[in-house]
Amino acid sequence: MRVIFNVDAITAPLTGIGRYALELARGLARHREVEALKLYSAYRWVDDPEHALHANATIAAVRRNVPFKSAALEAYTQLRSALFRLHTWRLDGWLLHTPNYVLMPFAGPALTTVHDLSWLNHPETHPIERVRFLDRHLPRSLEKAAVVFTDSQFIADEIETRLGVPRAKLRVVPLGVDATYRPRAADELRATLRKHALEDVPYLLVVATQEPRKNLARLARAYAALPAALRARHPLVVVGARGWLRSELEQALGPLEARGEARRLGYVDEEDLPLLYAGAHAFAFPSLYEGFGLPLLEAMASGVPALTSDRSSMPEVVRDAEGTIALTVDPLDEDALRDGLQRLLEDAPWRARAAERGARHARTYPWTRCVEETVAVYREVLGQGR
Known part of the structure; x- marks a missing residue:
């Protein structure tokens, strides 16, 4: 299988979503069934998961220091979408996975991961621009996605109830924990x-x-x-x-x-x-x-x-x-x-x-489990496409 994986979230300091994206990208790069992997960040391709951490530093600094008000955020989103179309229009037979909510426009099978609905349940804890952005763009991503990944059954239930996503489109794939987290002498x-x-x-x-x-x-x-x-x-x-x-x-x-x-x-x-x-x-x-x-x-x-x-x-x-x-x-x-x-x-x-x-x-939650269960869903989606 040939996979395009979005790595925008791989930005230091890594949060939970960033860690998920990094570990999944690393696992996909090594996986025997992934014959080709292309990593896309912001507006360009990056070489590998480790390069993404470095490559995303500039855009992360811009996000921290420049106020992304609604108009600027929409302009950035439109430009980013146009560049992604330009970079991918010849890529037939590829699958796109965005591990951070909003899909970019893509003609082939596309999958997204929705980690929680905090912007709906606790909007007061988010910048207003983020709430407006997700309200505007996530519904279309959920409609377009062949599959919506979630991290827990609780969130899958919420997505079905609150956002009306059919249960058949939802897949629960838990996160993992690295072997460096262990009891120590x-x-x-x-x-x-x-x-x-x-x-x-x-x-x-x-x-x-x-x-x-x-x-x-x-x-x-x-x-x-x-x-x-x-x-x-x-x-x-x-x-x-x-x-x-x-x-x-x-x-x-x-x-x-x-x-x-x-x-x-x-x-x-x-x-x-x-x-x-x-x-x-x-x-x-x-x-x-x-x-x-x-x-x-x-x-x-x-x-x-x-x-x-x-x-x-x-x-x-x-x-x-x-x-x-x-x-x-x-x-x-x-x-x-x-x-x-x-x-x-x-x-x-x-x-x-x-x-x-x-x-x-x-120990029952290694990142390899997350990778294998994700690839199994890729296989399912590509099989349906054939």
Whole structure:
């Protein structure tokens, strides 16, 4: 099969969608059934998945520093579509996969991945231009797509109910976790933990962009309500890029940081992140809404007991054949969050069992599974075309 794969999302710092696009591109480049792979980013072809990270740096800087208001975004979209048509008009017998919502115009079979409906469910947590863009362009992409991939059954159900996409067009392919996320011996962790001043510190880890949907302000207030001795033993460590609408988070985290009970590390180097997971005493991810919740899988793979929300896709991700592995709580209830955090930090028998089950469960989600299940759908679509 011959595949055109869009790699716009492969931009540092990698978010969940960027990680998905990068791992899928890498897997497709190695796959025995993909006889030819062409990677397209923004307005040109790129050589390989690693080149995409470098090639996308310029356009990412433009997006960060130039305000993309509606008119400018529409002009950019039209220009990008025209260039893609020009670059692909002679490519017969190819399949297009866009791993980030909106398809580019293409005469052959086209597939898209819709990771969540956050712009519909929580529009207040997105720039208004993004909401308008998806409202305008996603319906046509969903109509054009031969298949719509989703990361979880929860999102597939939402897409069918909210957007009217036929169930027959939907395919659930979960994300994966890299083998670098695993339990580690203390000597493996020492240099990285010392680098971040966390050596011999049993910290409570959070990995999330600092934006409202991640619910970090409520988490910080719930953490602040824990006994002082518990906070002293288990400082709150937040890893992730600064996002938007952070004033509530600043008010909640500021006093904790001033007392040395919380720290923000910001975006950390990719090689440090698996070690920061593995060195944590516990992991919290009380997001209001997720299409999958990749950090949960990374924490479980690292042998770290976790707490998360009792809604959207998160219970699906932390469930094995025996039931729910992580603690799940109402993310809007700060008392429930506080009580959950206390058990997460102190209940030794539960912690040991959750760590063992979580690591075993996460091993069933390698990125190779995501790649194989995606290629199987390509094969299905191309077979239907013949």
